[in-house]
Amino acid sequence: MNIRNSYLTHLSRYIIGAAVLLFAAKQTATAQEKVMNMEEHDSKLYYFGLTFGANASAFKISNTNYFVQQDTFQVIQPKWGPGFHIGLMGSLRINKFIDLRFIPGVVFAEKGIRTVSRSGIVQDNKIESIYGQLPLQLKFKSDRIHNFRFYGLLGGRFDYDMASNARSRRSDEVLRIKPNDLSAEVGFGLEFIYPNFIFSPEIKISQGMMNNHFPDNTIPLSNAIEKINSRMITFSIQIQG
Incomplete structure (x- = not known):
């Protein structure tokens, strides 16, 4: 026992x-x-980063009255095209929940226009652009949940198309596109905070506010189009320090 x-x-x-x-x-x-990684980062007045990613862009097309009367085109339809971008990011802390961001970058984009003639012939045309972009955005941040937060974006962007053919003298141009554009942007993203850097995937949608069409009455398609606006969906990966 x-x-x-x-x-x-x-x-x-x-x-x-x-x-x-x-x-x-x-x-x-x-x-x-x-453990809260990079706690001091939340109190920084400013910080920098790198951004890169992919995009899809297209035109929004408004036709002229001539389009109804003409007998050349039955359909004029925009098509989405792929692209990519890279840029630098600078952020200024306004308060705990709001940052002001400036992200100059270079964007390679492709837009398509499909035409169907009255005889049923389908033709796909590509318009390539190389943009120098200057976006200015407000970033609205949530509270940190340990080493994670989400945020929303609202802002505007100036684009200059370095591949614009508005002043081109070539006779085989499909359309002439103006180089300057202003866009409104909205988006959201996530922040994953690691000990030495912040990893942030982000999605933005932008809508062009200016008419990109440069009229040329020697181009049949140009006579059928009154207004062209740009649209873009952007997926970015950001690395912040």
């Missing part, structure tokens, strides 16, 4: 000791999970 009691006493001590060790290990692991 004494041997049995001694065995039970030692077993109880082992069980209690193991339970204490497991509890302590769990508490330590939980504490490590809740």
Whole structure:
């Protein structure tokens, strides 16, 4: 009986000791999970980063009255095209929840226009652009949830198309596109905060506010189009320090 009691006493001590060790290990692991990375970053007045990613862009087309009367085109339809971009990012802290961002970058974009003639001939035309972009945005941030937060974006952007053919003298141009554009932007993103950097995927939608069409009455398609606005969907990856 004494041997049995001694065995039970030692077993109880082992069980209690193991339970204490497991509890302590769990508490330590939980504490490590809740370590706030880069806490000083939230109080920085400004910080910088790198952004890169992919985009899809298209035109919004408004036809002229001549389009109804003419007998050349049955359909004029915009098509989305792929692209990519890279840029630098500078952020200025306004308060705990709002940053002002400036992200100059270079964007390669492609837009398509499909035409169907009255005789049923389908033709796909591509218009390539190389934009120098100057976006200015307000970033509305949530509270940090440990090492994560989400945010929304609202802003405007100036674009200069370095591949614009508005002044081109070539006779085989499909359309002539003006180089300057202003766009409104809205979007959202996520921030994953690591010990040495912030990883941030982001999606934006932009709508051009200016008419990009440069009229040329020697181009049949140009006579059927009154107004062209740009549209773009952008997926970006940002690395911030």
